[in-house]
Amino acid sequence: MKCKVCGQTAAVAMKSHNAGFCEKCFLDFFRKMVARGIKSQNLFAPSTPILVAMSGGKDSLSLALELKEQGYVVHGLFIDLAIPESSAVARETTETFCRKHGIELLTRDLAREGLSIPLVKKALRRPVCSACGKIKRYYFNKIALEEGFTLATGHNLDDEVARLFSNALRWDEAYLSAQGPLMPETEGFARKTKPLWRLTEFETANYAFLRGVECHSAPCPYAKGASFSVLKNIMQNLENVMPGRKIDFYHGYLERGKPAFALARERENRNVSRCENCGAVTSGGKLCGVCGIRIAIAQA
């Protein structure tokens, strides 16, 4: 296969674009897709200070590298979950990456916050994944708000498409009116963006490989048989049979699905309430989800 741009031998074959790219042209393509994803959805301006939520994985590190090279002011944020045999490696990987690329790294230790994930896992009877996600998002939001950053996460097209499929299967009006590459700033919430939304997991993995991004790829020891990967596989099988369906599904949602649900939700009255303990915005109840987990830990 030849590079569709320059005709040299291709290094990356991409079915959904029905094309191959050599290394240089692939990196150009990746750059353009990130830039177009930012511009078309108006994610942030060139001078906006960006806080990239870093897990140590290929997506978040690739995102930080690419944004920095496109001239953005990039900081990293690492939340140390204190998961044995996983968090220490992820932290080391992230710190090494940031040192190498001159990216300032903010860190927060959940163990110091009394919320280490093994402790949370012990206190809760259900699988810990949802609580872990909630705690991470809480600190991402809190730190971005306090420090005046726009948040950027490494979610790629496959993450977004699987999430959208899950939301559509449940016809979840709240999520279907809100999901997308941009969550604008609202009372108590920092602006959140997903600049890699146009790029597949395969494309991001190729970028990380070609750019020599050393990343942490071991799966979390607590995440077994997550339903999310079932949905990811289903959408990938569809993509294999009908190339282009993933981006069409997501793009069509942004253009036609999301506005329809946003209109339907406009009529509802939603009150903003604040957590009595920490002051975070909550969707209901006196305490936010994270302070609820704190109480569960105290009572365990």
Added chain:
Amino acid sequence: MKCKVCGQTAAVAMKSHNAGFCEKCFLDFFRKMVARGIKSQNLFAPSTPILVAMSGGKDSLSLALELKEQGYVVHGLFIDLAIPESSAVARETTETFCRKHGIELLTRDLAREGLSIPLVKKALRRPVCSACGKIKRYYFNKIALEEGFTLATGHNLDDEVARLFSNALRWDEAYLSAQGPLMPETEGFARKTKPLWRLTEFETANYAFLRGVECHSAPCPYAKGASFSVLKNIMQNLENVMPGRKIDFYHGYLERGKPAFALARERENRNVSRCENCGAVTSGGKLCGVCGIRIAIAQA
């Protein structure tokens, strides 16, 4: 496995209901699901004259049998497509079925209408499936309107779920605001219903088998590699991993998805226009789709 109702040996195992049924209790279950599907969506009243569109397949014949046994006034309608090695057998099967069960059968010959499917296929350069569907729906609608019937088709849950998945993948606002077990009568359109919408293909096949419905099951010789069966398989794979997802997806759509898109479409202004040749309602243009096909045949 035991019947979940009476404890006898089960004859039918149903994963999505996590239950098995003996023959008698399965037929009771089927009956209740049809009745509930009619009542909950207000498809038609007990005295409404029903015209069942019959293909000779298990779904349409089972539907006609069950409706008749539930006391409805049922007529059949068979459109003879004049497809070699297929239509004659389907017609014979349908006629035998109707004679056996005392159901009056209306027929229409596409060959006499100058629209035999082999002729249409020769005149069109694209696959004939979409034109064939258009022609059938045209005559279903025309005859139901002329004779004052409510139309009923044998679409089952799998048909509807695959169609919904296809519509959702494209976020097709027009279809997502209209798809469902009931298409109410509007100017130029008969009332159309799908009383089997709560029952899966597997369940309808079991009903046909247990009731001794002799049906025509050979696939159409023109329908090869249709994308629709890809979507059906995908949704069935999902159902196998997460039982209950198919009916939840469809039900959630009826409760939350469809109203959101209907609201979004309310703001649009849609004009009704009539075909200059046959007077049927068209979505635009001077001629309806079927009269367009007639011209293609004349020019071929």
